[in-house]
Amino acid sequence: MNKLITICFFLATLFTSAQSAKKISNENDLAFKGGEWLKYRMSYSNFLNAGYSTIDVKEIKKNGKPAFHINGKGKSTGLVSVFFKVKDNYQTFISKETLKPYRFIRKINEGGYTKDKEIFFDHQKKEATVKNHKHNTEKKYPISSNIQDILSSMYFLRNQDLTNLKVGQEIELKMFFDQEINNFKLQFIGKEVIKTKFGKVSTLKFKPLVQAGRVFKEKESVTVWISNDKNKVPLKIKASLAVGSLRADLDKFKGLAHPFNIIFDN
Template sequence: MKKIGLLILLFITTNSFVSQEDSYTTGEFIKLRIHYGLVNAGYATLEVKEAVKNNKKVHHVIGKGYTVGMAKFFFKVEDDYQSYFDKITNKPYQFLRKIDEGGYTKHQEGFFNQDSNTVLVKDYKKKTEKTFSVTDDVQDIVSSFYYLRNHPKIDKLKEGESIYIDMFFDDETTKFKLKFLGREDIKTKFGKVSCMMFRPYVQAGRVFKEDESLTVWISDDENKIPIRLKASLAVGSLKADIDSFKGLKTTLKVKK
């Protein structure tokens, strides 16, 4: 059941991808249902709001993940990931990570100083404050993939090619790798959706290992929203499928 927490994290961190113009706007809301076989295990959501930081309007993304029913009884997950980032540069100003995954808890906020390339992390559980040096183009775990939505190469990748970015997570900067696997039509409750397939990796020994079979299907249209995520297990697989959405910048392309 620990895979539920990882899949929720994967959903939050692989929200969607597109090129050139912003593929999202204030008011976008996406919800995925997480299931193991026929068992409804939980949900993950992402919502784009607007806030003010440094006297300017910025994107405020709120990502939630939680288990339900029997899954909640056996392995309770309540995750809250948030990010505030610049509407033009996509550089993050602040992040929140407040999680409870089967009793494993963490409550942190990070405050980025773009001038000095540092981030002040306040750990409310440990009651500590630490400042870390970061790279010039670093992203937090949520802003990373809104950045990738507008990456100029994302829709030009050939099968087997990858994109790398710097991501600050768990008090350090790590390389995040996104590998393009190809294209496939996915059947959803809304109809068939043409998708791009990706495999996300974090450095070996981190949350995800390269030998883990984690795949995400992203709509191959202007929105590039997550349609399906899958984590293959020793027996069966844990999946997340799109359950609802609203406020997309353009109409989702669906094959009837």
């Protein structure tokens, strides 16, 4: 249970496309905008309320150029919080033009296990500087081009064209996390209409290929659904764990850049 809140962010960013970063020619083409706010409810084994996470977007300036500050927070609630208190914060700062991250913050407290790290990305030098504020250390690491962090990747994906994906197609991702470049794969399963608290919604369904073992039940234990519209909002994440299952559902939202398409039954 010590990864209960963190896993929501982790799973939500696993299904990121590894396409080349692109410049946004028209601001209206973006799948998100400043003021967007998403709230997810997490449950364990479909009945135990485990916690909530929120992600919000603000427009800022970086060296006089437009950028985004994306702030993700997660915390345990209810019975889970009594036995194991979790409070996590992930932040990323990305260029509005390229959607590449230039700064990443990770502050977590999971039952007393803490991390306080800050990463600065230099894409020209292909170098990441990791500052560990807990241990007062600083170290540089080589990175590949178009690298993303665990939170920026979610917003990079939302601005890619997924219309030509074929069922069974696998996509690879390179993400800088925990001082190293991690390689992930995910598979496009197809389109599916799912029930949400807002109504029925058409979605794109993915299965990230995760490592089986102590946390996940098997290699293909995770399923992710994102809205099949211009927003490409993650709507539901479900994972079969070694013990029980974890589910995250979009609970509330505001400030979407485009209409949220809900299917009304006749």
